[in-house]
Amino acid sequence: MTPLGVLIAVLFTVGLAGTLGWMLRVPPPAPRGATTAVRSVSALRKIVVPVIDLGASVRAVELAARLNEGRKGQMLIVYVHEIPLQAPLVMPERDPTIERALNLAAFIATQHGLIPQTKVAVARQVGHRIVEIAREEAADLIVMGVTLKNRPNEGPLGRTADYVIREAPCEVVVDRLPARRAAPIPAGQR
Amino acid sequence: MSTTGGPPEVGIAASELRRDVSVWGSYMWGYADVGADIYVALGIVALAALGFTPLAFLAAGLVYAMVGLCYAELASAYPVAGGGQYFALRGLGDIWGFVAGAALLLDYTIDIALFTLISFGYFNFFLPAITLGRVHGIDDFIIKVGPSHVRWLWLLETLGGIGVLIVMNVRGIKVSSAFNNFLGVVAIIGQAIIVVAGFSIVWKPDWVVQNFQYYPADLGHFALGSSLAIISFVGLESISQVAQETRRPATIIPRTSIGLILSVLLFALSFSILAAGMVHLGPGPLNGFYGNTGDPVRLIAANIPVIGIVAAPMTALIGGVIVFISANSGVVSASRLTYSMSQFQLLPAWFKRVNKRFATPSRTIIVFSGVAAFQTLLAFFAPAKSVTDNEAINLLTDLYAFGATSGYLLVFVSLIVLRFNDPYTPRPYRMPLNVPVTYRGRTVSFPVLGVLGFIGVAITLSEVVLTHPLGRIAGPAWIVLALIVYFVYRRLRGLPPLGSQPHDWETAQKRVLQEAEEFESLEEYELALAERDGTAGRP
Numbered sequence: 001m002t003p004l005g006v007l008i009a010v011l012f013t014v015g016l017a018g019t020l021g022w023m024l025r026v027p028p029p030a031p032r033g034a035t036t037a038v039r040s041v042s043a044l045r046k047i048v049v050p051v052i053d054l055g056a057s058v059r060a061v062e063l064a065a066r067l068n069e070g071r072k073g074q075m076l077i078v079y080v081h082e083i084p085l086q087a088p089l090v091m092p093e094r095d096p097t098i099e100r101a102l103n104l105a106a107f108i109a110t111q112h113g114l115i116p117q118t119k120v121a122v123a124r125q126v127g128h129r130i131v132e133i134a135r136e137e138a139a140d141l142i143v144m145g146v147t148l149k150n151r152p153n154e155g156p157l158g159r160t161a162d163y164v165i166r167e168a169p170c171e172v173v174v175d176r177l178p179a180r181r182a183a184p185i186p187a188g189q190r
Numbered sequence: 191m192s193t194t195g196g197p198p199e200v201g202i203a204a205s206e207l208r209r210d211v212s213v214w215g216s217y218m219w220g221y222a223d224v225g226a227d228i229y230v231a232l233g234i235v236a237l238a239a240l241g242f243t244p245l246a247f248l249a250a251g252l253v254y255a256m257v258g259l260c261y262a263e264l265a266s267a268y269p270v271a272g273g274g275q276y277f278a279l280r281g282l283g284d285i286w287g288f289v290a291g292a293a294l295l296l297d298y299t300i301d302i303a304l305f306t307l308i309s310f311g312y313f314n315f316f317l318p319a320i321t322l323g324r325v326h327g328i329d330d331f332i333i334k335v336g337p338s339h340v341r342w343l344w345l346l347e348t349l350g351g352i353g354v355l356i357v358m359n360v361r362g363i364k365v366s367s368a369f370n371n372f373l374g375v376v377a378i379i380g381q382a383i384i385v386v387a388g389f390s391i392v393w394k395p396d397w398v399v400q401n402f403q404y405y406p407a408d409l410g411h412f413a414l415g416s417s418l419a420i421i422s423f424v425g426l427e428s429i430s431q432v433a434q435e436t437r438r439p440a441t442i443i444p445r446t447s448i449g450l451i452l453s454v455l456l457f458a459l460s461f462s463i464l465a466a467g468m469v470h471l472g473p474g475p476l477n478g479f480y481g482n483t484g485d486p487v488r489l490i491a492a493n494i495p496v497i498g499i500v501a502a503p504m505t506a507l508i509g510g511v512i513v514f515i516s517a518n519s520g521v522v523s524a525s526r527l528t529y530s531m532s533q534f535q536l537l538p539a540w541f542k543r544v545n546k547r548f549a550t551p552s553r554t555i556i557v558f559s560g561v562a563a564f565q566t567l568l569a570f571f572a573p574a575k576s577v578t579d580n581e582a583i584n585l586l587t588d589l590y591a592f593g594a595t596s597g598y599l600l601v602f603v604s605l606i607v608l609r610f611n612d613p614y615t616p617r618p619y620r621m622p623l624n625v626p627v628t629y630r631g632r633t634v635s636f637p638v639l640g641v642l643g644f645i646g647v648a649i650t651l652s653e654v655v656l657t658h659p660l661g662r663i664a665g666p667a668w669i670v671l672a673l674i675v676y677f678v679y680r681r682l683r684g685l686p687p688l689g690s691q692p693h694d695w696e697t698a699q700k701r702v703l704q705e706a707e708e709f710e711s712l713e714e715y716e717l718a719l720a721e722r723d724g725t726a727g728r729p
Contacts, residue, residue, distance in 0.1 A: 023445050024214065026438075
């Protein structure tokens with residue numbers, strides 16, 4: 001009996017038991033529905049995040065960035081100016097509040113390793129333009145942040161979110177924040 | 191490679207084989223084939239590679255590991271019966287698919303013959319006890335026929351064993367699976383006991399050094415030894431042969447393949463190092479395995495003090511059984527392979543018919559086990575230089591090494607080609623070491639390890655051709671004969687003898703993944719095809 005022989009015998013036993021133990025621990029099967037969900041999330045290539053309600057939209061950017069983590073997908077942050085029917089459909093002058101909101105949203109995305117695109121557009125109906133942009137860009141997902149507001153003749157999510165949910169060509173995630181958490185932008189940046 | 195709209199009959203038909211092989215069952219199909227190889231190879235490798243025997247096993251083991259990883263990738267991506275033949279068919283076309291199939295078929299029929307023969311080599315240890323000492327051993331039953339010394343009792347035992355395998359397999363895979371699983375567990379435990387007891391009680395490291403120093407093998411002998419050592423790793427493709435009967439193949443096959451690679455390497459290296467520390471490994475009569483090539487592991491066990499008295503008969507029994515299981519997996523693999531080949535019109539559809547009563551491909555089982563019986567007869571009647579030479583074992587091992595290395599070579603080429611031609615099929619497991627290259631506007635992972643594996647197998651094949659006088663004649667002769675049959679069959683059916691038929695691989699692949707319930711792979715595949723066709727993301 002030699003110490004080296006005993007050591008080899010021990011290593012052999014541990015190696016064999018470890019190999020067979022690892023092999024037999026097969027992960028449980030995923031049912032078809034579950035794999036569809038996993039696949040649709042992991043297949044995301046382009047996410048559109050419309051800035052509708054400033055505070056809630058910033059949170060939507062954070063959510064979208066987390067959904068995109070580890071995939072190097074593209075993110076498009078969009079602000080749409082709604083122009084009343086009475087006014088000409090032209091881009092209004094620069095609004096520092098909107099610029100700050102877009103910069104803040106872009107900053108959050110860059111914190112997750114993304115290089116987002118930002119876009120400012122004009123439309124008669126914000127929802128229509130968001131859906132058009134999603135279609136033009138072949139987006140896989142729209143992530144929207146909204147706060148609960150009581151407006152006459154509108155659903156609880158507002159007409160923009162309602163329209164996007166109904167007409168979008170891709171998946172839509174709507175994050176509805178409670179009223180008290182709807183102001184994550186520091187007052188000084190508004 | 192994909193040609194949509196091809197005749198559906200040349201795609202993969204809905205599986206008639208039942209998916210009832212579990213993770214342990216899948217491992218056991220591989221282990222039953224590969225795990226037994228050390229019982230066959232140890233003695234003949236030790237007689238060739240002498241003091242360098244562990245190095246010969248290590249060299250062959252490295253090639254085997256790459257072959258195993260290659261099969262793990264392909265069998266999990268294409269979980270259908272056929273193994274190497276199917277991969278070559280998809281990657282290289284009909285004729286190369288047939289050549290790979292013919293090489294592997296040679297291997298499987300030889301597997302049946304050689305391993306049944308060796309299993310009775312182990313069982314014959316009990317001959318003196320059974321005859322109450324009137325018989326000394328199997329060499330008491332030799333008759334001289336022309337230049338041949340025929341061990342007639344051993345021949346009859348082997349033919350009888352092949353008959354048992356035919357009956358067992360015609361009755362159904364479920365019977366065979368249970369048989370494999372139970373005896374495989376017994377064999378693993380038995381082998382592990384010998385290794386642990388041998389190293390703990392009797393192994394001497396200074397013997398390893400002495401064997402290495404005093405009995406080094408020259409280049410020719412080392413090449414012969416390492417090319418023979420490859421047979422101790424042949425059979426891993428059995429896992430891919432039963433892929434069409436394996437549950438969740440994309441998940442299970444890579445695990446069982448890697449588990450098998452590691453465990454068989456452990457056993458092969460352990461036994462060879464153990465032998466070098468227990469037995470003299472000199473040339474000819476100076477080698478402890480001289481005259482014991484029929485039951486080398488039993489010799490190791492007999493040299494272990496304390497447990498040796500029990501271990502020797504136990505090893506003879508376990509060795510006989512596990513080697514017999516390996517012969518059984520040869521029957522299974524041959525039948526699955528011919529089933530696949532006839533499905534793709536590489537062989538007549540007659541082979542494809544499944545027995546209505548037992549749901550097994552009984553025709554292929556009977557025909558190719560019959561071929562193995564014929565090979566056994568030829569091997570036993572092969573002329574030998576002297577009565578102590580066992581020319582039957584030499585001839586069969588030569589052919590075994592030739593068939594395996596030729597088939598593996600084509601499988602490696604198929605792996606590389608399929609990475610380029612079929613990047614859409616999901617690969618739940620990929621061989622490590624890949625370099626991204628751009629091919630037709632798409633990034634493809636070029637398998638560096640696949641190229642190294644190809645080179646390793648090519649070197650082994652050239653060693654086989656250069657150092658095995660029988661293998662270099664009989665092996666290619668088998669392929670040529672098979673090609674003649676192929677050309678005649680294709681001509682009679684009005685099929686292109688050199689070209690390929692159109693195959694609807696995409697529909698076939700979807701159906702296979704659907705049947706295997708590999709939904710994740712199926713969706714990944716559909717998405718990749720949609721992206722290729724520019725329809726991804728469209729409502």
